[in-house]
Amino acid sequence: EELIMSSWLPPKHPIVVNAFEPWAEEVEKVTGGRVTVRIMGKPLGSPPAHFDMARDGIADITYGLHSFTEDDRFNRARLGQFSFMGDDAIANSQAYWEIYGGKLDAADEHEGTHLLGLFMHGPGLLHNSIRKIEAPADLQGLKLRVPGGYVADLVEALGASPLFMSSPEVYEKLSRGVIDGVAFTYEAMTAFNLTDDIKYSMTVPGGIYNTTWFFAINEDKWESLSEEDRAAIDAISGAAFAERVGKAWNDADTVAMEEIGDKVDFYEAPPEVVAALKEVAGKLEQDWTESLGEGYDGAAALAEFREMTGVALE
Amino acid sequence: MTGPAAGTGGQGASRRHAGWYRALAAIAALLIGLLILVTCIDVIGRYLLNRPFGGAYELTQMLLAALVFVALPLTSADGGHVEVDLALHLFPAPVQRLLGRLAGIVSAVALAFFCWRLVLIGLDQVEDGTRSASLMIPMAPLAFLAAASCAVSAFILLLRREDP
C-alpha cells in the first residue's frame, strides 16, 4: 500500500529532511515493506488547506499548523501557543502530545483523521532591526510581523503594531523597512534570510510564542491498513515522533545560531519586560481557559505542561 | 479565432448594455478601486503617520477573490475565455456551430461542478465558523459568492450561441 503525503514546506526544510523523510522510511521498514509513503515534491493545495486535505482524502497524510485557519475547530490546540511554554522542542512536543493528545482530547478536534503526531518547535523570539527592548515602552510603535492572533494581542497590548503576512513575505518587507521586526524562531531567521536585517533578538524564558502542529492520516485510509501495520506505525509515531521532530527543530535552531554567530545581538528580556508580558499573557490564558467549556480544565493543562517542560512561572 | 477579446463583437457588445451586466461591472469597478485604496492607505499610513494598516493583507485577499468572482460572469458573457477555434475551420459551418455549443456545454458542466464544491466549502465554513485571522471576517459569504458566480457563468455558457 502506497500512502501519499502532501508536503508544503520547502523540500530541504530541516523537519522535512530530518523528521518526515526518516519517518516515511521507517514506516516501510517496520511494516516489512507492506506500507510505503510517497512524499509529493509539490503540495496538492495551499498550506492552510492541509488539514482538510487529509480529512477529504486529497492526500493520505498531511501536516500543518493549527493556527493556519481561524475557526472554532482547534480551540483546545492553543494550549501550546502561549508564552513561557518551554525552551526545548523535544520536551515541548512530548508534553503537547501527552496533554493535548490526552486530557484535551485532540482526536476529537481532528475528526476524520487519525493523529500521527502533535508537536511544537523551539522557543519563539522577538527580533527587530530598530532597538534593544530595555523596557516595555521600547515596544511602542514598532511594526511587528506576528504569526497569529495570540502574539498579536500580546504585542498590541504593549503598544506595538502587529501585522500579518505570509512567512516568505517577511524578508521583502523587513529588508525594505516596511516592518521593524518579527516574532520568529532561531531557525526561521536563517531559513528566511533575515540575519542581515535583524539587529536585536530578545529571548523570553520559555519563548514569547510557539506554534502547534498536527501530523495526520485520513481515517478511512488508516482503517484500511491491517491491525499489525497500524500498531507498527503507531509505535514510531505519536510520542516517538514528538521526540524525532523535536530533535529536528532543536538541531535546526543550533545550526542557525552557529550561522548567525554575533551578527545579531541576542539578549534576555529584562525583568520589567517579562513582567509586562506575563500580565497580558495571564489574561489571554484566562480568556482561553474560560472558552473551553465543561470537561476541560485549561489552567490545569497549562500548569501540567509547564511542569513537564520545566518552566517556572511564579 | 478568438483571443481574450474585450467584447468587440456580436453577443458581447449587446450584453454589455444589459442591466445585470452593468450592475456587476459597477461592483467590479468598485472592488478594483477599493483594492487600490487599501494599498494606498497602508503605504501612506505607514510613512506619513507611522500607522500601518494591519488588515491590509487580508482585506486585499478578500477584495481580490470578490473581484475575480464578480467579474467571471462578465468574462463569460463577453466570450472572453481564452479558446482556440483553429481546427474548426476544417469543418462545415453546421458542424462548427455544433462544436461551439458542445464546448459551451462542457464549460458549463465544469462551472456547475465548481459551484457545487464551493457550496460544500461554504457550508463547512459556516459550521466551523471559519474567519480571517486578523479582521475576523467570516469566510463563508465569499464561498457562496463564488458559487453563485460559477452558477451564473455556467448558465451563460450553456446558452452560448455562435455569432451569425
Place this chain on the structure above:
Amino acid sequence: MTISLIALAILLGLVFLRVPIAFAMSIVGGAGFAVMRGWQPAGAMVGNAVFETGLSYSLSVVPLFIFMGNVLAGSGIAHGLFAAADRVFGRMRGGLAMATVLSCGGFSAVCGSSLATAATMSKVSMPSMRRFGYSDSLATGAIAAGGTLGILIPPSVVLIIFGLLTEADIGKLFLAGIIPGILGIIGYLLAVMAAVRLKPELAPEVGEVHPLTRRDAVSVFAVLALFLFIMAGIYGGFFTPIEAAGMGAAAALLIAFATGGLSRQALWTAFLDSATASAMIFAIIIGADIFSNFISFAGLPDALSGIVEDMGLSAWTVLLIVVLIYMVLGCFLESLSMILLTVPVFYPVISSLDFGLEILQDPEAVLIWFAIIVVVATEISLITPPIGMNVFVLRSVLPDVPLWTIFRGVWVFWIADILRLALIVGLPVLSLYLVT
C-alpha cells in the same frame, strides 16, 4: 507517465474543439485526479483550487498592473509615446514600424501584461501605419512582437508569478528584465530594418515627420515618471513589488486626471477591461493549478528529473533541452498556463545543476537567469503559431486582418527573438548585471 501523456493528448483535443483552455485543464485535471484517487478527493481538490486561488494576496498584482496600463491607454498617453518615437525614426523606411516597437517598449515600462501592451499599441499605431500604406503583415507583426516586451520589461505580472512559484526575489527579477528588454527593442528595430531592406514594398520610402507637440512630450515624461516612481518605490524601500501595483495604479489615475486625457467613458472601459481580463487570467490559473496537481500526482515531474539524472547529461545540455521543450510547448500552450505548468517541473532540475561559471555560483543567480530565459521563451510563444496569444489579441482588435497575415509578418521578429534568447542563455551577465 503514460497517464500524464494521455491526459495531455485529451487536453489538446478539447482545446482544439474550442473548449476554453481554463475549463479544459480543470476537467482533464479533475477527472485524471479522480481516476487515480477517487471522485470525492478529486471534488475536494477542485473546490480548494477554485476557492483558494482568488485569495492569493500576491496575485492582486494581476488586476492592478493591468488597470494601470488600461488607464494610461485610455488617457491617450500611448499616442504621445508613439508620436515621440516617430520623431526618432520618422525619416527612415519602416520608421513607423520602428516607432511602434520603441513605443511598445516604453509602454511596457508601465504595463505588466503583454496582451494589454499589444492591444493598446494596436489601437494607437495601426491607424497611422495603414494611412501611410504599410503592409498589414509588417504593421501587425511589429505590434504583436513589440507587445511581448510587456512581461519582460518591469513591471511584469509573469515575473511576479515566476517569483511566487520559486520564492525568488521579485525586486531582483524586475531588475534582471531590463537589459534583456532593451536588447529586445534593439533586436526588433533591426528586424524591421532587415524586413524593409529585403522587401521594400512592405513600407513606404519615407514617412512624414510631425513636430513634437507639448502633449507628446508630456506623455513621454509621464511614462518616465511613473516608471521611476515604481522602481524608486520598490528599490527605495517604500513599498514591495506587490504593493507597487496598487501604488502604480493610483499614480496612473493621478497622471491621467492631471493631463486631462481620461474621459469618463475611457475610465469605465479601463475598469471593465481590467476586471474581465483578471477573471480570464484567474480562470486559467485555477485550471492550471488543478491540472498540475494531477500531473504532479501522476508523477510526471519525478519521471522527468529521473530521466535527466539517468542520462548523465551536462548542465548546458539539460538547459538546452529545457529551452527546446519551451519552444515546442510554446507552439501549443497558452503562455500563462505554460509557466504555471512547467516552472514547478523544470525549476528543481535546473537549480540542481552546476554550470561551471563564476557568475552562476550563487543558486539565486541561476534562478534569476532561468527566470529571464523562461520569460523570453514565453514571449516567443506569444507570437508562435498556432496558439500565439498576442496574435489572437491583434486579431480581435483588428477583425479585418486575416490571422495568417499577422503570422506572416511576425517571422522576422521571431528570428530576432531566437537570437536574443541565444544571447541571454550564453551570456548570463546580461540578466545578472543589474542584479549584482
